[in-house]
Amino acid sequence: MADSHHILWQQAVVDAVSDVAENIRRIVLRPERPCAIRPGEHVDVRTTIEGEQHVRSYSVVNAADDGTHLALSVFRTPTSRGGSVFMHSLQPGQRLEITQPLQNFPLRIGAPSYVLLAGGIGITAIAGMAALLRRLGADYRLVYVARSRDAMAYLDDLAAMHGDRFEAHIDAEGVPLDVRALVGSAPEDAEFYMCGPIRLMDAVRRAWTERELEPTNLRYETFGNSGWYEAEPFTVRIPRLGVETHVGSDESVLEALERDGVDMMSDCRKGECGLCQVKVLELAGRIDHRDVFYSDRQKEPNTKMCCCVSRVVAAEPGTVLTPRPTILTIDVP
Numbered sequence: 009m010a011d012s013h014h015i016l017w018q019q020a021v022v023d024a025v026s027d028v029a030e031n032i033r034r035i036v037l038r039p040e041r042p043c044a045i046r047p048g049e050h051v052d053v054r055t056t057i058e059g060e061q062h063v064r065s066y067s068v069v070n071a072a073d074d075g076t077h078l079a080l081s082v083f084r085t086p087t088s089r090g091g092s093v094f095m096h097s098l099q100p101g102q103r104l105e106i107t108q109p110l111q112n113f114p115l116r117i118g119a120p121s122y123v124l125l126a127g128g129i130g131i132t133a134i135a136g137m138a139a140l141l142r143r144l145g146a147d148y149r150l151v152y153v154a155r156s157r158d159a160m161a162y163l164d165d166l167a168a169m170h171g172d173r174f175e176a177h178i179d180a181e182g183v184p185l186d187v188r189a190l191v192g193s194a195p196e197d198a199e200f201y202m203c204g205p206i207r208l209m210d211a212v213r214r215a216w217t218e219r220e221l222e223p224t225n226l227r228y229e230t231f232g233n234s235g236w237y238e239a240e241p242f243t244v245r246i247p248r249l250g251v252e253t254h255v256g257s258d259e260s261v262l263e264a265l266e267r268d269g270v271d272m273m274s275d276c277r278k279g280e281c282g283l284c285q286v287k288v289l290e291l292a293g294r295i296d297h298r299d300v301f302y303s304d305r306q307k308e309p310n311t312k313m314c315c316c317v318s319r320v321v322a323a324e325p326g327t328v329l330t331p332r333p334t335i336l337t338i339d340v341p
């Protein structure tokens with residue numbers, strides 16, 4: 009899904025910060041080279057974590073028409089790899105390095121109708137699309153899902169802006185989303201845009217495939233950090249290269265191998281493009297596939313994985329324990 013793009017770095021100044029939901033902070037930036045921003049675009053932010061430079065991607069929630077101000081909203085994850093902690097520490101007047109807007113998740117204008125689905129912080133990628141479709145007078149439906157009201161950024165604003173085109177599904181209030189019903193009710197020629205946790209997107213993909221809807225009408229953006237299991241530390245080995253390294257619960261296999269000097273291929277780093285796939289040679293435990301690149305059938309034999317997001321866990325909860333630490337033996341292209 010990653011579009012090719014030319015990356016231009018620039019300085020930006022933090023203009024304002026505010027908390028917009030539990031663990032979610034809105035950060036308004038003034039880029040030094042403003043440009044108009046389209047729905048679905050994000051910026052990459054360069055952060056320094058424990059002396060090492062990292063790049064993190066954040067969707068632009070909204071922006072001034074001329075791009076002089078743009079707002080990000082950052083969820084501080086319990087297993088933060090440092091990026092969200094850094095972002096939450098920003099204060100007005102501080103400078104940081106960001107890219108010009110990058111587009112991996114374009115909204116196609118002119119579809120007969122749209123369904124937009126946001127899970128949790130996924131609203132950051134979807135809110136701008138909904139705002140544009142409203143301005144264009146398009147036929148759309150905006151569905152926002154979360155575990156609790158407190159975790160939903162911009163909930164009241166979205167409800168007010170989109171009226172009866174908007175619906176919220178909140179687990180804690182006994183109104184969970186019925187994914188099959190949502191997909192089942194979408195018009196056959198609707199375009200469906202979603203951003204949220206991998207479980208939600210997997211469920212939508214399954215329902216979409218079952219209904220035999222046009223695959224290209226289902227478009228998504230991933231977080232790349234939400235899996236089926238809690239992240240655990242483990243060891244990764246590449247016998248051919250004589251490499252053995254520790255993968256902490258707050259980093260990816262890709263990051264751990266790069267840290268050890270292994271020359272790895274990657275692009276999206278979000279489980280979408282498949283460029284970082286590795287061959288699994290041996291594993292005591294199971295793979296927590298967190299990508300949207302492979303189909304369910306491709307994931308099933310557990311012979312390959314996208315190492316920018318997918319991890320391994322010791323065993324299914326409640327099953328016989330496998331030896332710890334879990335060891336993943338792979339080969340790389």
Ligand code: FES
Nearest residue numbers: 275277282284316
């Ligand atoms: S780098 Fe794109 S799937 Fe891993």
